[in-house]
Amino acid sequence: MKFIIQIIISTLAVLITSYLLPGVHIANNSFLTALIVAVVLSFMNNVVKPIMIVLTIPVTIVSLGLFLLVINAFIILFTAKLVDGFTVDSFWWALLFSLILSLVTSILNNIQKKDNDATNNNEEF
Numbered sequence: 278m279k280f281i282i283q284i285i286i287s288t289l290a291v292l293i294t295s296y297l298l299p300g301v302h303i304a305n306n307s308f309l310t311a312l313i314v315a316v317v318l319s320f321m322n323n324v325v326k327p328i329m330i331v332l333t334i335p336v337t338i339v340s341l342g343l344f345l346l347v348i349n350a351f352i353i354l355f356t357a358k359l360v361d362g363f364t365v366d367s368f369w370w371a372l373l374f375s376l377i378l379s380l381v382t383s384i385l386n387n388i389q390k391k392d393n394d395a396t397n398n399n400e401e402f
Contacts, residue, residue, distance in 0.1 A: 286389060287315035290381040297377060300370030304362030314356060314363050321352045349375035 291311040295301045303310050329348050330337065337344045353371040357363050365371045 284315050286385045287382060288312045290378055290385055291315050293381050294374055294378045298374055300366035301374045302364045310362040314360050317356050317360055321356060326352060346372060
C-alpha cells in the first residue's frame with residue numbers, strides 16, 4: 278500500500294512540475310502518462326542510478342557531489358526517451374525538472390505524513 282501511495286504522490290509531483298516548467302511537456306496533461314513517468318523514474322532511480330553513481334565515483338568526488346545533479350538530469354532525459362508523451366526540451370530543463378520534482382515530492386510527502394499523523398493521533402483517543 279505504501280508503494281502505491283508513493284507512486285501516486287510521484288505522479289502528482291510530475292504533473293505539477295510539468296505544469297510549472299515550459300520546457301517539460303506531458304501530452305494533454307494526461308494522468309496516465311504522468312503515472313508511467315513516475316513508475317519509470319522509480320525504476321530508474323532504484324536500478325540505473327546506483328550503477329551510474331558507482332561508475333562515476335571519481336568525478337562525483339572531484340565535483341564535491343555536484344555530478345549527482347548531472348546524473349539526475351540524464352535519468353530524466355532517458356525517461357523522456359522511453360515514455361511516449363513525455364518530452365523534455367534540453368538538458369537544462371531536465372536538470373531544473375529534477376530539482377523542482379524533488380521539492381514538490383518532498384512537499385507532497387510532508388502533507389501526506391501530516392495527514393497520517395493526525396489520523397493516528399485521533400485514533401488514540
